[in-house]
Amino acid sequence: MGHGKLRKFAENETFRCLLQPDASQVLDKEPGSRELKLRDHAIKGRWGRDMFGNDHPIVLELGCGKGDYTIALALRHPEINYIGVDIKGARLWKGAKYATENALPNVAFLRTRIEFIDAFFGPGEVSQIWLTFSDPQLHGSENSRLSSPLFLERYRHFLQPGGIIHLKTDSRFLYEYTSAVCNVNGLQVLASGIDIYRLGLDQVQPILGPGPILPPGPGPSSMPCSSLKALFVGPGPEYDVQAVFEVQTFYEKMFLEMGLPITYLAFCIDHDGPYAFPGEAFDADFWLEAEGPRRSFSHQPNKK
């Protein structure tokens, strides 16, 4: 391991905003078996009190990488607490260092595998989840996609009723897969778009209660929202649709420079009973073909 990375790992230990539990803190061996069982971490249900010192809403970014998006959203909404989650310590270092040096009170980072996420958050503790440029897992197991029924089941344990999941991705495959998961489970889709910077959003549902509807037309930034049919602005800043256009992640900027379309889907996971898998409702072969060869270089899961 290079000196740079060792230095970052050492510095990570000093950041109060960065929680880096050992796997042993959330995994127990089942007595008499080799199976591992997830157990609650001490912070579960206590982020507001122990990390932020307030009871403001909590929004997660899963697979936050260097934390650019988490930080940008937190600067935009000081009344919301943001937690970026990733497994790569050298990437999290950047966000945690920025948050520490700038004394940002509403930012934290959690270094863990997202597979363990429900060990860290209690029922209703989280109001929204961002999945930003998640690895689409084109050839891997469906269960490793962060929007698969298996992950939705995990999120359901701690996402508030009516809580929103935002998926922002360059991968049309992941977007279509997630749309299919929503369809087969009858999940409410709040907004969607297959090329948001050129075409805007196709659909925005006013589910959060009465609020002003913005007419179609350019948004406050110069981003083209011209095909936006109606833009719902909820009662608070929690569903900040404009942020979708105005804030970009590290990977997103890279893909935009390459001229690639960015897709977006916002949905609720309120649902009775187990989530169904899309099965044949998702034509994986078709969307894999459509994805093209760029996948091989756009996501580099093994890079630290």
Ligand SMILES: C[S@@+](CC[C@H](N)C(=O)[O-])C[C@H]1O[C@@H](n2cnc3c(N)ncnc32)[C@H](O)[C@@H]1O
């Ligand atoms: C393609 S990068 C996107 C980073 C950032 N969201 C952005 O858009 O710039 C995907 C990130 O997800 C993280 N990641 C993928 N699967 C993960 C998992 N199961 N648990 C934790 N982190 C994961 C990777 O470490 C990586 O930093």
